[in-house]
Amino acid sequence: MSPTLRPPGPSGPVLMAPAEPMRSVPIAYILWLFLGGMGLHRFYVGRTFSGGLMLAITLLSLLFTLVLIGLFGLALVAIWWLVDAFLIPGMVQDRNAAIAASRTARSR
Template identity: 55%
Template sequence: MSGFGPNPGPVPGMSDAAAMMHYDANKRSVVVAYILWFFLGWFAAHRFYAGRIGSGLFMLAVSLISWALTAIAIGYLGLGFIGLWLLVDAFLIPGMIRAYNRDIITSLGR
């Protein structure tokens, strides 16, 4: 599975090798998350990649609305907010990816 969001649970009676292949196919990389943050951070691509769909949608909406409102100068406040959020996310990305990968491992234990 290569989409975003929660992973479906494993097939009942899955062998350890199959569970490991399921984990390897669905795990996320910190390096990829940082690349997405650097190039597409204004569009919250790193948050979607890390499975943070709700906050990613909020960040995307604020970013798009702010870009649209820059013509009347009020949008720069929103862009400043997003810029600060991106700076904080630079430190949070390893934890977000670790949590996503841990959730995959937890789903395999069911």
């Protein structure tokens, strides 16, 4: 999506950043189903810290499964992944509310 131009102001045209698109629950569930073990559905809904934590735990656990210690981390991520199935609609709703609020603040 390309940036849009507002009418010229006193110093010429003003370049606006493109609006962030609203998030979709079905897309979040697709990401959760196929890439959820790596936390990518959490990145999609703007939860970057917990998404990064989930990704780090998964990658470290995969590395440590060679010595069987990583199975605990994988079990933790599996439980987290299942709980997220119930949390996704609320996470998408929260993200969309934040996007709508930023659009409203930007249009003022």
